[in-house]
Amino acid sequence: MPQNNAGHAPETSKRTSPRVYTPRSQSELLQLLRRHPGSRIYAGGTALSGLEDTGRLAIPATVVALYGVDDLRRIARTDRYLEIGANATIRAVSRVGSNVIPKTLYDCLPHIVPPGLRTIATLVGNVCVQGTTTTSVAPLIALGSSIEIRRVGGSRWITVQRFRSGEGAYLQPGEVVTRLRIPLSPWDAQVYRPSEDGRISFAALARRSKGGVDAVRIVIGTRLPEVIHNRELDAELTGRKLPLPDRDIRAAAERMRNTAQAHDPGFSSFDLYRIERLVSWFLRSLTRR
Template sequence: MAEQLNQVFVPRGFNELFNAWTRFPEAVPFAGGTQIIRSQAEAELRLPKIILSLSEVGELRHMSRTEQYLEIGAMVKLRDIIRLGKIVPEALTRAIEGIAGPQLRGLATIGGNICNPGYQLDCAAPLIALDAVYELRSAQNSRWISASRFFSPPGPALKSRELLTRLRIPLDQWDFSAYRKFGNRDSGSEGGVLIFIMKNRKNILTDLRVVFAGECILRDRNAETFLTGKRLPLSFRDAQEFSVRWRQSLQEAGRPSPLIRSEILGRVESLIHNLAD
């Protein structure tokens, strides 16, 4: 027989939410619930004993934009982010479109995607590449943290009873975005997403970011800086140097599995050589 649920809290604002969380510190935030129930094959679902539903906290569903950035509440559904259209940077749109099917994206939230314990889900790589920042809130205060510092193995940098409330994504103009997903977690393998974005201003490569996120974050900032400011198309030699640096970074990282590392390297090499003569 399924274990009985003890309690489900459905707070209508932050005060109620943090009051409940202070009284029941073991309560687990519940957004769309899709990751929480993922990979449960039994007929009866196993749910956390005490659930803190985020569904009625209106502040978590806000979206707004200025000239500089797009702000998205943690409870915004993945489907609704895609529906914003061209405002959303292509790297993020493509990563979201690669997550399951439309029905699941209508339940799953961006906050649940970012806060998964253990490993990073598919939105992490584009958010890191785009320099997104996250607002984290507790009963006492709130703080901002960059997407690149948010995940420090073995999990998200959330303190006890801290909630992700919203994220800010800078709205830069990226001239080329590529997305590639590796592995299949539902069949038990390691996996992750690689994002490659670049700016081309009058045939000068003015910015380049290549980020993999999964069990770990892989990024070689020195290799990116090495190519920044170079004329496009790149020389074969510069493209080759970039590949060599990435190969070395992957070797030093020692993660994910050798198979996925070799697939990542293959993809990085092919993307960078496409920018060369």
Template sequence: MLNKLTEVTYAQSIAEVQTTLKNVTGITLAAGCTEIARRQTGRNLHLPSEVLALGRIPELCSISKTERYVEFGAAVTLDAILQLGRKNVPDVLYDAIKGIANPGIRSLATIGGNISAKGQRLSAFAPLLALDARLEIRTPGEASWIPMSRYFSNEGREASREPDFISKIRIPTELWDVSIYQRLGAEGIVTTGTASFAFLAKFQKNILADLRIAFAGKFFFRKKEFENLLIGRSLPLSMRDIMIIKEKAELFFEESYFPPSLERSCIFNLLEEGLKTLT
């Protein structure tokens, strides 16, 4: 049920969204509204006083694919991504989306909404972080592409001089020899213990040519310095190699993000399981 004082406007174009952001302070952008619903505990759905609905904008609901990347409008539903099939979606992202909620929720929830959730990073965040996804960010006056890792911050982004929103997500379509996605926490619901882990590896003969390790929960984590430390190693790894790598990981997996806890143990166990695929 909508608030009696809720005013919902349906945008028909990106230009209309940009104009609204320029002229209406504090308006809430929404598409599937599943994130708004997830945060509420009462029987009725309470929306903000002013909502700009994005689900009718063709550009935000479109999907395109080239030899180098696949690009999703921010209002593309999770179900629409799954319907593309594994051959058109990176395995680590496909596996993450397939495990989200149920078909009914996935038919409403959008890829933009999933990565924009506040307070708790949801399932698609770690895979997209590992895949070096780029975001098209729109302000009232312009559009720009930036790495996803730069748009989001664990400390909270500094207040922008202009309001902005995510209009597209672009994902490289390169192939990976190892692609692992793991979800932590209670199944089917999002709690403070919910988190996701992505591990990608690429080989070239007997050399580890590329490696990506990402984590997302209450915060997100990816250290390219740690990945670069491992790239170029000879394969297969030995169990002694894995133990040494885990010891070195202590220097990168900061305790402020991974305090001594069950979660920290889980992260190192997931790291070890990923590395074991390289033995």
């Protein structure tokens, strides 16, 4: 069969216009979700389109839009946390400033969406879109961030890592993510390095104390929905004296490489090489600092 213009088989199903609900408050939002449990949440809407220039966006059949719920735009800071509402845009988050937002996340913000969409795309939306984890998911997991999931009559907090790993934590019908909570723990070293080809991103944090490493977190974002995070490795590096011996750095890097290989057999040797090198570079940089 011939291809259509863009080389894809066309969709032949008949269209029906989507039904869109625009609640003005969180309680109205939750009620709507209870009444329409199969509906999709619309926040920034920047993950909707494909390449086809059809004059229309691919909106699901029933949509509950968040943009009318003003209190979900809120970005609040306490001594221990930064809380970001589900309606807060990437631009709004970045304007909180680099002195508040942890560096590993701040450095990631320009890479999440194209500049023309920063004003509507939301950070929570980026966490919720099932796809790659090369953008904000890796730094948020490294920072130990959590999300608040609400439904009529209840709410719960789960970590972003658990949410993205799919350990029974995906949204249930009638539920919505309302807030993102990022711990503001002090870190001495924070890194976010996306690869130019978009295949991997590297997020790492470390805290030092009394000549040793107090805590380490190394998370690799990939093109798969889950990140690479070897928590055992983090734990083993914690409490070590600095400088780390070169053989230990090499061993740690190799373990991360092996974890990555097990995570995605589709990784090329170049991907694995980069992961190994980034880990050893980060651990060596702790000594240099």
